[in-house]
Amino acid sequence: MSNEASSAKVPVTVLTGYLGAGKTTLLNRILSEPHGKKYAVIVNEFGEIGIDNDLVVGADEEVFEMNNGCICCTVRGDLVRILGGLMRRKGKFDAIIVETTGLADPAPVAQTFFIDDNVGRKTKLDAVVTVADAKWLNERLKDAPEAKNQIAFADVILINKTDLVSREELGEIEARIRGINPYAKVHKTERAKIPLDEVLGRNAFDLDRILDLEPEFLENDGHDHDHHHHDHGHGDDHDHGPGRAHRRGLKHYHDEEMRSVSLRSDKPLDPDKFFPWVQDLVQKEGLNILRCKGILSFKGDDRRFVFQGVHMILDGDHQRPWNEDEKRDSRIVFIGRNLPEEKIRQGFEGCVA
Amino acid sequence: MTDSHSDTPSVIGRAHPVAAGAPVVAAHVLGHTAVFVLGEEALLFVEPKGQARRIVVHDGAILATAADGSRIVSGGDDGKVVATDANGETRIVATDRKHRWIDHVAIAPDGAVAWSAGRSAFVQAQELREFEAPSTVGGLAFLPKGSRLAVAHYNGASLWFPNAPQAAPEKLEWKGSHLSATIGPDGRFLVTTMQEPMLHGWRLADRQHLRMSGYAARVTSLGWTAGGRFLATSGSNQIILWPFQGKDGPMGKQPRLLAPSERRVEVVACHPRHEVVAAGYDDGLVLLVRVEDGAEILAKKPGAAPVAALAWSADGKALAFGTEGGEAGVIDLA
Structure with a gap:
C-alpha cells in the first residue's frame, strides 16, 4: 500500500463486462496466480461458477433507490450488507473483488462507496475494470446500453479474445472504445492474460490520484499498430499536449450518444x-x-x-x-x-x- | 476530547479491562457474565474477576447476535445459527440448507428463535417456519407478545405470524431500504433504520407514518430507554432521543439531544431500570448520560478505535464495552 493515509481501507475492485466477455476467466486468473495475496470475492449467481477460493460470497445485485426519489442515487443494498460482514474478517484478505453480472450498471456499485458511510469508512473503491469481447463488443454497443455503460464507466478496459479478430477489427474496436471513453487504460488480451498490477491496486478513485486526465492513447502497446488519433476535431479538446498533436491519426469514432x-x-x-x-x-x-x-x-x-x-x-x-x-x-x-x-x-x- | 471531559464525574476507575485480542463487534451480559462477541469465530466470556474464556461458535465471521438473559443466539457466515448458554455450552439451532450467511437473529419472549439468510426469514418454535421477503431482510424484531415478527426489507416491512402460515403477512410500505427494526416495549410502534440517515416508523394500530430525520450518518444503533419513553439512537454528534410516551409518539415533536460532542455517537445502550443511556463515540469515548437533565458521567476515555459494543447487565450494575480495536472492559457500578 503506497498511500499511508488510506492504507487501513481495504481496496475493492469492481469487475464488469458483458455476458461472455471473459470476466470469470480474469477472476480465476487473479485468484490462481502466485501473487501471495488473498482476495475475498463477491460473485453473482453463487455456486454456478467454479471459483477456487475460500472467501467467495454470493450477491443478489439488489439495486436500491434512495428515499429522496432521485433515480441516480442508487446503491447496491446487498453490497452494504456483504462488505459489512466481510469487514468482520478484516485481516483474512488483502483486497476485495466484486464481480457484477453482464447486464449490471456499474454506477450503483460505485455510488455505494460514496453514499454509505460505513462502507466508505472501511473500504475504498480501487477501480472499475471492464472486460470487453473483441469479437462482439461492436454488436453489443449497438444493441445493449449496459455494454456501453460499462465501457464509459471503466478505469481499465481489457479488450479480450483478441485472437478471434483480425488486426483491423481490433483497431476498429479500440477506436470505438476510445470514442466513448478516452480516459481508461486499455489493454488487449487473450484469455484475459494480463499482469495483475494492471488491474488491481490502481487507485483510480483515489482523489490523490486523479492525474490521468490526459486521454489515453495507444501509448504503451501500440508498436505494431497504427496510432488511432482520437481527435475530437471540433476545437473542443484542449488536452492535446505538444507531442500528441502530431500523432498519425487514422480512425476516429464519435459515439453518437456516449x-x-x-x-x-x-x-x-x-x-x-x-x-x-x-x-x-x-x-x-x-x-x-x-x-x-x-x-x-x-x-x-x-x-x-x-x-x-x-x-x-x-x-x-x-x-x-x-x-x-x-x-x-x-x-x-x-x-x-x-x-x-x-x-x-x-x-x-x-x-x- | 479528553480535555472537554476533564470536569466530568468519572467511573473509569471501576473498569476491569479485558484483553479481547480481536475486534469486538457486540456485547451482552448473561447474569453476571459479560460476553464479548468477536468479529470472527468466538465469544469471550468474562465472569466477575474471572479469566476470559474463549468459546468458538462459528467457523468464520459472526454477523449477528441477540441475547435474552440466559443465552446468546448468533448467526455466522458459516450458515449456522448457534445458541450459547451462560455456561458457554453451545447448541446448533439451525444450519442454512444453502450455507448462506445468517444476517440477522432475534429471540422471542417465549424463547423462539428467528433468523434470516438473504430474503428468507425463519422462526424455529415447535416447527420451523419460513417467510420469503420481497428482498433481502434488513432486520428482525418480535412484537412484545412474540406471536408476530416484524421483517424489515426494501420498501417497507412485513408483519408475519409464523404460527399461522396460512395468514398473509401484513405489509407496511415506505419507499427505501429498511436495514433494522425495533418495536417498543408497549408494542405500539415499529421503527426501522434506513439506508438514508433517517428512521421510519409506523404506528401499528393505524399505520400512521413517523419520519425521524436530521442525522449526520446512517443510524446503526438504537434502543428503548427504561419504561420505553424514549428511543435513543446513534448517527449524530449527540444522542438523539425520540419521545414515544404520547399517543402520537414523536409526531410533531422535537427529539431530545444529549451529550453533544465533536465526535459521532456509534453505539447506544439504555440502562434497564433508569432513564440513563450509555453512548460510545467514534473516538473511543463512553459516557453515561441521564435523560432527565443530561448529566454526564465519563465511563471510558477516548482511545485508539471507535466504540463498537455496549451492554448493560439486567440489574444495571455492570456495563460491558468493546471497541473495533479490541479494547474491552467491564465497568462495575454496584
Missing part, C-alpha cells in the same frame, strides 16, 4: 462560482453524466483541488500544493450520454475568477 467532454482553463477559477455551477450541473444532468473528474486551480489558493463524481454524487478535496514549475491549469472531464457540451463549456468558462 462521449466525453473535456474542459481546460489556464485562468484560475472562482470557487464561489465553480461549486454552485457544478452542483447545479450534476443535479440537472446527473442522470446522463456517468463519471467526472477534475483538477482545479482556484484563485488565491496554492493547493490543487481535485474532485470526482458518479452521476449526481461529487467528492472533492484539496490535494497537494501546486509545484513551482507546474502549470496551474484547471481540467475537468465529463463522460456521459447526450451531454450538452456547449452549455457545459460556457458554464465552465463562467467560473473563471
Whole structure:
C-alpha cells in the first residue's frame, strides 16, 4: 500500500463486462496466480461458477433507490450488507473483488462507496475494470446500453479474445472504445492474460490520484499498430499536449450518444462560482453524466483541488500544493450520454475568477 | 476530547479491562457474565474477576447476535445459527440448507428463535417456519407478545405470524431500504433504520407514518430507554432521543439531544431500570448520560478505535464495552 493515509481501507475492485466477455476467466486468473495475496470475492449467481477460493460470497445485485426519489442515487443494498460482514474478517484478505453480472450498471456499485458511510469508512473503491469481447463488443454497443455503460464507466478496459479478430477489427474496436471513453487504460488480451498490477491496486478513485486526465492513447502497446488519433476535431479538446498533436491519426469514432467532454482553463477559477455551477450541473444532468473528474486551480489558493463524481454524487478535496514549475491549469472531464457540451463549456468558462 | 471531559464525574476507575485480542463487534451480559462477541469465530466470556474464556461458535465471521438473559443466539457466515448458554455450552439451532450467511437473529419472549439468510426469514418454535421477503431482510424484531415478527426489507416491512402460515403477512410500505427494526416495549410502534440517515416508523394500530430525520450518518444503533419513553439512537454528534410516551409518539415533536460532542455517537445502550443511556463515540469515548437533565458521567476515555459494543447487565450494575480495536472492559457500578 503506497498511500499511508488510506492504507487501513481495504481496496475493492469492481469487475464488469458483458455476458461472455471473459470476466470469470480474469477472476480465476487473479485468484490462481502466485501473487501471495488473498482476495475475498463477491460473485453473482453463487455456486454456478467454479471459483477456487475460500472467501467467495454470493450477491443478489439488489439495486436500491434512495428515499429522496432521485433515480441516480442508487446503491447496491446487498453490497452494504456483504462488505459489512466481510469487514468482520478484516485481516483474512488483502483486497476485495466484486464481480457484477453482464447486464449490471456499474454506477450503483460505485455510488455505494460514496453514499454509505460505513462502507466508505472501511473500504475504498480501487477501480472499475471492464472486460470487453473483441469479437462482439461492436454488436453489443449497438444493441445493449449496459455494454456501453460499462465501457464509459471503466478505469481499465481489457479488450479480450483478441485472437478471434483480425488486426483491423481490433483497431476498429479500440477506436470505438476510445470514442466513448478516452480516459481508461486499455489493454488487449487473450484469455484475459494480463499482469495483475494492471488491474488491481490502481487507485483510480483515489482523489490523490486523479492525474490521468490526459486521454489515453495507444501509448504503451501500440508498436505494431497504427496510432488511432482520437481527435475530437471540433476545437473542443484542449488536452492535446505538444507531442500528441502530431500523432498519425487514422480512425476516429464519435459515439453518437456516449462521449466525453473535456474542459481546460489556464485562468484560475472562482470557487464561489465553480461549486454552485457544478452542483447545479450534476443535479440537472446527473442522470446522463456517468463519471467526472477534475483538477482545479482556484484563485488565491496554492493547493490543487481535485474532485470526482458518479452521476449526481461529487467528492472533492484539496490535494497537494501546486509545484513551482507546474502549470496551474484547471481540467475537468465529463463522460456521459447526450451531454450538452456547449452549455457545459460556457458554464465552465463562467467560473473563471 | 479528553480535555472537554476533564470536569466530568468519572467511573473509569471501576473498569476491569479485558484483553479481547480481536475486534469486538457486540456485547451482552448473561447474569453476571459479560460476553464479548468477536468479529470472527468466538465469544469471550468474562465472569466477575474471572479469566476470559474463549468459546468458538462459528467457523468464520459472526454477523449477528441477540441475547435474552440466559443465552446468546448468533448467526455466522458459516450458515449456522448457534445458541450459547451462560455456561458457554453451545447448541446448533439451525444450519442454512444453502450455507448462506445468517444476517440477522432475534429471540422471542417465549424463547423462539428467528433468523434470516438473504430474503428468507425463519422462526424455529415447535416447527420451523419460513417467510420469503420481497428482498433481502434488513432486520428482525418480535412484537412484545412474540406471536408476530416484524421483517424489515426494501420498501417497507412485513408483519408475519409464523404460527399461522396460512395468514398473509401484513405489509407496511415506505419507499427505501429498511436495514433494522425495533418495536417498543408497549408494542405500539415499529421503527426501522434506513439506508438514508433517517428512521421510519409506523404506528401499528393505524399505520400512521413517523419520519425521524436530521442525522449526520446512517443510524446503526438504537434502543428503548427504561419504561420505553424514549428511543435513543446513534448517527449524530449527540444522542438523539425520540419521545414515544404520547399517543402520537414523536409526531410533531422535537427529539431530545444529549451529550453533544465533536465526535459521532456509534453505539447506544439504555440502562434497564433508569432513564440513563450509555453512548460510545467514534473516538473511543463512553459516557453515561441521564435523560432527565443530561448529566454526564465519563465511563471510558477516548482511545485508539471507535466504540463498537455496549451492554448493560439486567440489574444495571455492570456495563460491558468493546471497541473495533479490541479494547474491552467491564465497568462495575454496584
